[in-house]
Amino acid sequence: MESAQFRLTPAQSAFCAHVRTLAETELAALAAAGAPGHVNRPLLAAMGRHGLLAKLFPGADVADRRAEAAALDLCLLRESLAQVSTEAETALALQGLGTYPVVQNGTEEQIARWLPRVVAGTAVAGFALSEPGSGSDAASLSLAAPPSADGWTLTGEKTWISNAPEADFYSVFARTTADAGARGVTAFLVPADRPGLSGNRLDMISPHPIGRLTFDAVPVTRADVLGDVDHGFRVAMRTLDLFRPSVGAFAVGMAQAALNASITHAGHRKAFGGVLKDLQSVSHSLAEMATRLEAARLLVYSAAEAYDTGESRIASRSAMAKLFATETAQFVVDTAVQIHGAIALQQGHLLEHLYREVRAPRIYEGASEVQRTIIGRELYRG
Template sequence: MTSGLDLDWPFFEPRHRELSSQLDRWCKNHLSDAPARDVDEHCRALVRNLGLAGFLKLCVADGGTPPDVRSLAIARATLARHSGLADFAFAMQGLGSGAISLFGDAEQKADFLPGVSGGSAIAAFALTEPDAGSDAASIATRAVRAGDDWIIDGEKTYISNGTIADVVTLFARTSDDGARGLSAFILPLPAAGVTVPERIEVIAPHPLARLRLDRVRLPTSAMLGSEGDGFRIAMQTLNLFRVTVGAAALGFAQRGLDEALSFASNRRLGTATLADNAVTQDRLGDMATRIDASALLIARAAWQQDKGVADNRRAAAMAKLHATEEAQKVIDMAVQLHGGLGVTVGAKVEELYREIRALRIYEGASEVQRMVIARDLLKEHRA
């Protein structure tokens, strides 16, 4: 399997198998395990090359139809298996422009989506703030009406692509009415009043930053949807891509298993190999089972989303939760099996160990996913 997903399952169609083969070939020809010397420039190149190859078209709405979630899941799982940064570059083009795809008017889509899908414009999604993470309804960045414009002041943090973005989906408070007081805007960059006071360094290097907005002026045409729609826009955009976070975790886990199989098969242990050891076989069997369980949850949730199942939140939450949590365990097993090499900088499993950790936090932490699942179960039970 090129991604951890078995594309012969009935959830998938021939076009999905073809996409997987095409993208896997592209990855083998264009991606390397060598660490990036300049993360920002490497991300720019990845976006540009993914756009030239036509793969970024998967991330944006085509004629008003939402992106195919099964295709997004296959793409992320395949890219993650080869390169965490390539998966990041692809995913952020989708998340950063997702609100425009779902809620933008014809002019907004025409202005921004071709650049995103072609790889000439890098997208970002600015929701998180220093005092508002999982509780998105508490954001404090404020937009005040000034004639035909909006004046925006505030701060965003942990913004992926914050150092290199050309277009940002920005969420700000336009009234004090809790979640109903949030609105969404399209912010082209560079823009007067927008600065990057801090580049945020994390264990798996990405172009992550804190953004400051000081009297940033946007026209009324920059608003996505209507005033007060921001929370709904943010949640629906995140829900569209939530399953794909699980798919990325699946790709990381599959690569961890691949590395473990290869290492165990070649590592001498007395007169045999590490793979001949019963304890190793127990561990490999456990890893494979965890991966397949995640793959099934992802395939189901993505299929439901594409088929328009009325409420897909529980399935999406289960897929994201299980895949990210189990991938962490699978990769930890791979590191343990490698011994000292597993924690050596430059080893692939060491890189995977750093890459996987953030997926249990962003786009809805594991604790939030458990709450979504439980509340849906209780609602169903009470009904």
């Protein structure tokens, strides 16, 4: 369902259907064949061949390579993939998250070297912001970048990093000015083969490629800077403002899959002399799931449209979309498990899978509490 304000065009609806079909017929099988917790390069290559990664970076094949994806297009892409394959959705999203600091702030040389390979699915990107002591409080990061003869050396640790340690390059955020908070952070593009850079994989509740990076005097120069020195926090936030509504879209896609499964199950499962859907408690649960899901979808679309039209205070709109959609998805998936009963707890069941997947989006790219802080702060700004 769509409101009049956010009714999709025929082309958008056709694209969403195409993505779901592609995921069902090819991508889901490639995702299942991948090693849990590792980068799935065959899956990325397939998404490159079918143009899905190019949809993230619509300017990759024209002279202006800095063109961004429309936030609404990004949301539709992530929502459509998530309804079928959360692994494919996550692989695509992590490529975008790690690459957008380069797209938005990189030099022509940086963009020319990496963007075509990302679009083709032959280079893997990582977004290296979080640290053991600064997850949600990104402005307090401490990866040290003292000056050297040729630039800086990076010393410290990053953790919960997308595609680490298997990415080909990372967008890394380091402290170039001590005791300056958000104003003393610089963003660097760091190829994975730099001396002193190592890492290891982390086992998470869902088997995504997430890891830890260790920087032992890793050399970087001015040619590696993304944007301006000491203004890297702005680089990170600009990327997150684009991706936060689409995290909500990922959540909406998962919730839609859970609702669809529940409607089917409740319509066929015999219990208490009838089918589950005829029990008021079940029908009311389905109604609540559907209502919250529709509200979340519209809030995500609204935030995406606000980003695309250049509205002010996009940070609060993005925060609202991510907050409400991820919390709604948690509710919908949990309720779907309750409707299904014990069968949904078996390993390999769709809802067992979604139950593990749905928890992380309430934490990454700013926990729900951080989103509420952003919204509350914006209410008093200006």
